[in-house]
Amino acid sequence: MDEPVLLTGAGGRVGQAILDGIGDAYEWRLLDREPLPAEKVPAGVDDGDVYVADITDEEAVREAVAGVGAVIHLAGDPRKNAPWDSVLRNNIDGTQVLMSAAVEAGVERFAFASSNHAVGHYETERKPDLYREDDDFRLDGTELPRPGNLYGVSKATGEFLGRYYHDETGLSVVCVRIGNLTKDHPPREYERGQAMWLSHRDCAHLFDRCLRADYGFEIVYGISENDRRYYSIERAKEALGYEPRDNSAEFTFEGEPRGGESPE
Template sequence: MDDTVLLTGAGGRVGTAILADLAAAYDWRLLDRDPPTDESAYPGEFVVADVNDEDAIRDAMDDVGAVIHLAGDPRPDAPWKSVLENNIDGTHTVMQAAVDAGVEKFVFASSNHAVGAYETDERTPDMYRPHDDFRLDGTELPRPKNVYGVSKATGETLGRYFHDMHDLSVVCVRIGNLTKDHPPKDYERGQAMWLSYRDCAHLFDRCLQADYDYEIVYGISDNDRKYYSIDRAREVLGYDPQDNSAEFADD
């Protein structure tokens, strides 16, 4: 990927993880609605804009070859008005601008919340433990249990639409529990869906480098505890995670 990569929501936690390892790997254009406190800390051009500002988003797409779309309201308890405006309308605005600009690849940051309702009382807590073989692999239908999850499932469907109708290559990454240092030692669910900063950067790097049509993959490290399968990410993207929450878990 030699063309510019547009990273929306660059100032957030996922953007921080990506740039920590990949700052020098791409020609970045970084977009966030909040101006950085220290612009020199970010690689490339920094654009201050809201994802619903159509003119600003279209300008930001100039000479862009790929988009990593992270921007949106990240709160699991976000109200409907906010997720509608920031997560659904905003994602549509960015995808439409990408198509109009001839962007080749679109990486959408989805979430574990898009499938949160699979964690039923009948399955938990066993599904968080190494002996359990229940796996979600990306072929299942979304089952959100909050409107934030609804917004992420809607983003996945928008990606399907823009791929089928406009031939945009789209990969949706259902991100697990991203933490900088280590997963919570006494929280089984957090260990099962842990994603390290290192593996996060590697996964999004593979999303930029690999060839695909439309994919939904899970973004977690190679944990002993897992109820998300990372087989599709390995097969299609060449994902090779290095970290495992078991290294940090209490006995």
């Protein structure tokens, strides 16, 4: 992609995983509501390409999105217990402002960071069995949302906004229902976290595919190739060319790699 990529929420965990993994592969514009420390900005990104702004600031968002070819939208209130006034402003209104500005600017691809919380209540009657390898229950992205909290409601709404803007304007939108992102190993002694684990390098690779693949509208799950999982990643593989390399089963419950070797 010759045009820049706008990354919102660049200073957060997901944003940093993406920049650590594919920071050298693209020309970036970064947006965050707080100034980014120098260590969080990839080499080669000029100060003029780093925006400090609220995602609901329409003027600032239009400026940041002008001339970019793709958007990865991560910004918002990430708290699973966030109150309604915050998720309404930061997650729903902010996503609508950015999608609208992207359409006006002629952006081709829009990757929206959705969440496992958009489907949290599918687990309610099935846990803990669905977290285990011998359970064959799978969510594949075709199911309707069943949010487990108001944060999940905001992410489901973001998916609906993506569907609307795709159908109305032709914007290519992929919604990634991100699982449990941790860097070095899956959560220790936590079945659910291991079932939905997403490693940093798989996260970066998945969003790289969101920037390179051809698609119309997709909802996919963002997890690694875990033996124990209740999210299907087949659609991410088929539609995006996702090829995860990590698996929570490679680790013991103590979080140490099996065989004594450290992961890359």
